[in-house]
Amino acid sequence: MKYYYLLFFAALKFGLCASVAGGISYEDSIAAVLQNHLDPNDNSSGVAWFNATNYPLDHFGFEESGEYGIYTYTSLNYLTEVANLATYAASKGFYGDVVLLFYKFIYAGDKDNTAFNSSSDMVLDIGERLRNNKRDSSDLLDVLMNSSSCDEVKRVFELAADAPPLRIEKRASSITCDKRHQANKSDCYSLLHAIDADHSWKSGGPRHIQYRGCFVSWSKDATFQVRHLYNAGVSCYNVCATGNKVSCKARGVELNGHMVGQCLSDRAKGC
Structure with a gap:
């Protein structure tokens, strides 16, 4: 049996950070996450928060320098362990790792969207961050490369530096x-049905709800029943679904008197 399978079972049983403390190296633990050896969907639900302390890259505009939350129907254990691993990485000065773990977090570990290739949404997102940085993008790239724990993490940033810009298509x-x-x-269909059946009240953050590889997000805090997200979500789904994929933003959505923008996409960060 290959070593990473041993890591896989240990990490599932004890948690990644507990596994690190128990003797499995940090390098092997982060490899399990980055190489998608851990299944993020175990039907655990609740709120997970990403809050890497002692993180000095806030001047580059990274959201992960503060607290970032997701309400999940399917992936609480995975998201919690990724967030804990990021806190450990920050304590060791592996800030490039923290950035990459943040993107694993906001994509809930989806294998396709966080694949290590030049066309995955995670790599394209990081590339957009490099281009839009107020400082010189090469400066940010150097910081991320020099604070990465291994060549595999560095390779993602190299791919991101060459990623093409985003393109948006308007339909309505x-x-x-x-x-x-x-x-x-299919994940969005399941998410929308879960939301439609959810009569609980929502107030404040987090402003992201996840079911496997699909997220509903909204632009500002509001007080409302979760099911009120359903109508705009279905409108997005009906207008923008193409083949087996869907991504869109609805503007002017009313949530119990609050006007917000609402997204249906593959990440908990914008649309």
């Missing part, structure tokens, strides 16, 4: 369809 005045950040349509 209140709905914008996107060829990027397209979630699995």
Whole structure:
């Protein structure tokens, strides 16, 4: 049996950070996450928070320098362990790793969207971050490369530096369809049905709800029943679904008197 399978079972049983403390190296633990050896979908639900302390890259505009939350119907254990591993990475000065783990977090570990290739949404997202950085992009790239724990992490940033820019396609005045950040349509169908049946009240953060590879997000805090996200979500789904994928933003969505933008996509970060 290959070593990473041993790691896989140990990490599932004890948690990645507990496994690190128990003797499995940090390098092997992060490899299990980055190489998608851990299944993120174990039907655990609740709120997971990403909050890497002692993280000095906030001047580059990274959201992960603060607290970032996701309510999940399917992946609480995975998201919690990724967040814990990022806290450990930050304590060791592996800030490039923290950035990569943040993207694993906001994509809930989806294998396709976080694959290590030049066309995955994670790599394209990081490339956009490099291009839009207020400082010189090569400066940010150097910081990330020099604070990465291994060559595999560095390789992702190299791919991102060469990634193409984002493109958006508009279909309707209140709905914008996107060829990027397209979630699995079946996952979104399940998410929308779960939301429609959810009569619980939501107030404040987190402003992201996840079911496997699909997310509903909204632009600002509001107080409302979760099921109120359903109508705009279905409109997005009906207008923008192409093949087995869907990604869109609905503007002017009313949530119990609050006007917000609402997204249906493959990540918990914008649309």
